[in-house]
Amino acid sequence: MYPAKHFQSREQDDALLLSIVAQYPLATLVFTDVEQMPHISHIPCHFGVNNNVIIAHVSNDHPLAVKLNTATTDNDNFDISLIFHGEDGYISPNYITENERSAASVPTWNYAKVHVRGRATAIIDMADKYQQMVLSSAYFEQQQAQPWSLDSASSTAITHMLKAITIFEVSIVTLEGSLKLSQNKPLAMKQHIAKRLASQGKRQLAQQILSI
Numbered sequence: 519m520y521p522a523k524h525f526q527s528r529e530q531d532d533a534l535l536l537s538i539v540a541q542y543p544l545a546t547l548v549f550t551d552v553e554q555m556p557h558i559s560h561i562p563c564h565f566g567v568n569n570n571v572i573i574a575h576v577s578n579d580h581p582l583a584v585k586l587n588t589a590t591t592d593n594d595n596f597d598i599s600l601i602f603h604g605e606d607g608y609i610s611p612n613y614i615t616e617n618e619r620s621a622a623s624v625p626t627w628n629y630a631k632v633h634v635r636g637r638a639t640a641i642i643d644m645a646d647k648y649q650q651m652v653l654s655s656a657y658f659e660q661q662q663a664q665p666w667s668l669d670s671a672s673s674t675a676i677t678h679m680l681k682a683i684t685i686f687e688v689s690i691v692t693l694e695g696s697l698k699l700s701q702n703k704p705l706a707m708k709q710h711i712a713k714r715l716a717s718q719g720k721r722q723l724a725q726q727i728l729s730i
Contacts, residue, residue, distance in 0.1 A: 524702050527695030534726065535695045536569060538604040538632045541722075543658075545574075545634075549598040551581040552588065563600060564657045566687060572600065572634065573650060575685040583684035586640040595637040598688065604630030605723040609700070613714040614707045628711075630726055631696045636688040647680050699727045 527535060543562045551557045559581075563574040576583050585596055606629035611619055641647055652668050659665035668676060700708045712724035 521696055521698065522702075525696065525698045527697055531695055531697065531730065532693075534630070534697070534730065535632045535693055536565075538630055538695075539563075539565065539572075539602045539634075542602050542604055545600040545602050547582065547598060547600055549582060549585075549596060549638075552585050557581045562658070563602075563688075564654065570690050572636065572688040572690065573654060573685070574688070575651075575654070575683045578682055578684055580684070582638065582686070583640075586638065586684055586686055589640065595639040595689075597691075598636060598638045600634040600636070600688065602632040602634070604632070604726070605720055606630070607715050607718070607720045607723050609711055610714075614710045618704075618707050618710070626698075628698050628700060628715075628723060628727065629696070630699065630723070633692075633694050633696060634688070634690055635692045636690045638686045638688050641685045641687060644680060647683075647685050648676070650685050651676075651680065697726075697730060699723075699730050701730060 543564055544560055545563050547557075547559050547561050549557055559576075561574050561576055563572045565571065566573045578584075578587065582596075582598070589595075606627065609626045609628050611623040611625060614623070641650055648668075655666065655668050659667070671679075700711055703711070708727050712727045715721075715727070716724040
């Protein structure tokens with residue numbers, strides 16, 4: 519079994535998985551293109567009105583857009599995978615005390631990743647595309663001191679943008695975590711590892727090690 523069972527997410531980890539998607543929205547997209555070749559690229563995503571759907575968009579030149587826009591029916595959808603990358607960091611055996619360290623202690627790497635498998639469907643209607651870009655802009659601008667909004671651009675610019683991109687939704691089939699966060703170590707060791715990571719600025723990873 520890989521990863522080891524104690525590094526796989528459990529139902530009680532769902533809140534952590536959702537937070538990783540929200541905090542690290544640039545996902546790695548993996549799918550098979552129209553020529554049946556594997557494709558890998560990187561796109562920003564966010565949840566839709568609920569946590570069962572993810573929304574994203576790509577240029578019309580993107581291989582996924584080509585596949586979606588050559589669909590034979592409105593109901594055509596395609597299986598894709600999205601990988602969301604939480605914080606990660608190197609773990610030295612020196613992060614724990616000599617008394618806690620065994621002869622078998624070796625370096626390793628901790629990380630938190632979320633794997634989403636789902637079905638992508640293009641949003642075709644121009645009014646729906648516009649409304650989705652309103653929501654996406656508001657989502658990604660929410661941390662800005664002066665948020666930009668779609669209505670601040672000219673109608674010509676917006677129309678050109680909407681014609682140049684393919685907006686799609688991903689209906690989530692599975693949402694799983696690959697969480698290597700020292701779960702197999704005693705609490706005292708985890709505390710020492712978290713303290714060293716926090717001192718290096720990896721506070722998110724440190725908090726996750728102590729929370730799981």
